[in-house]
Amino acid sequence: MSSIKLFENKQVRVVWNDIEEKWYFSVQDVVELLTESTDVKQYIKRMLSRNEQLKINWGTICTLIEMRASDGKIRKIQAADTQGLLRIIQSIPSPKAEPFKLWLARVGSERLEEIENPELAVERARTLYQLKGYPEDWIEKRMRSIAIREELTDEWEKHGVQEKRNYAILTAEISKATFDLTPSEHKEIKGLKNQNLRDHMTDLELVFSMLGEASTTAIIKTKNPNGFKANKESAKQGGKIAGNAREALEKETGEKVVSEKNYLPEIKTKKLNQKKE
Structure with a gap:
């Protein structure tokens, strides 16, 4: 179990999966960081209500992972790997999410070029x-x-x-x-x-x-x-x-x-x- 810092020294909880060899990120932490919402759970509900496709695929994008909560106890929380996290970020209408969206557009363009050549x-x-x-x-x-x-x-x-x-x-x-x-x-x-x-x-x-x-x-x-x-x-x-x-x-x-x-x-x-x- 570990944590990484993103933007303005705010932390996002992450867990490394040895079998899959990839990080899983706390969805709630990332959404709270990018939106500065005072009620992140309600924000996620509203986000899903606005985006039907995201709602349909939410169970595939997110998985329950044990992480330490703010009270120090270990609880299962919604987490996503890098691909899933970037999919969620696409649905966040926040200026802080724009750099990720621009990066996704560039990577997507490069990937299409690589498929062609x-x-x-x-x-x-x-x-x-x-x-x-x-x-x-x-x-x-x-x-x-x-x-x-x-x-x-x-x-x-x-x-x-x-x-x-x-x-x-x-x-x-x-x-x-x-x-x-x-x-x-x-x-x-x-x-x-x-x-x-x-x-x-x-x-x-x-x-x-x-x-x-x-x-x-x-x-x-x-x-x-x-x-x-x-x-x-x-x-x-x-x-x-x-x-x-x-x-x-x-x-x-x-x-x-x-x-x-x-x-x-x-x-x-x-x-x-x-x-x-």
Whole structure:
């Protein structure tokens, strides 16, 4: 459980979901922040009455998550992930919501361009990594890992794994077989919290991650599993191929593939190390 600050030092309650690897935000906190309403519950009711589609989809957009209330007690409150939160913000007629709406319009325009020309998405991702200071050879591996990952998720969808949440479970199976670690355990070793694990992998970690996922894709294509349970076995098999290769390399070099190294800004890394000490 954590909290983040948005605008004028006001806090919004958030919870990190390890399985889905994403934040859930208190809907009430965000609406109160953007509207400065004295009765936020009534404001949300009026907002839903004005927007029939939002009302219809409210149960999908929001979910009940345990968070600490102002009285210090833990209660289940309405929360939304980033996508759901942005959908809610679209329905708030407030000047404070305008920056988000303008950003959504720009992102939506870029996304349509990327659908028309997929190479644009690759180039934008490459540019972002360059701006963050990643080495060019690492960027090439990361671009390749993204392509391999997309091919794998396409195969999962074709073979009866429809719920995106199950992708995280299958990915964890590949990771456990490849590195003897779940993604959350791997992130802990690297001192990561809500950061993308793959953006902080070393060259070798990326290589073995790609091998596990590419092997899983090849197994799915040849064995044609259907449904979550069958694909879970394929994930274990594909990960094991990468795991065997990793163990062979570690035996030859005497060094572990999994590393504490990350690409966090130096100041954050120093603070993390001080806390460990």
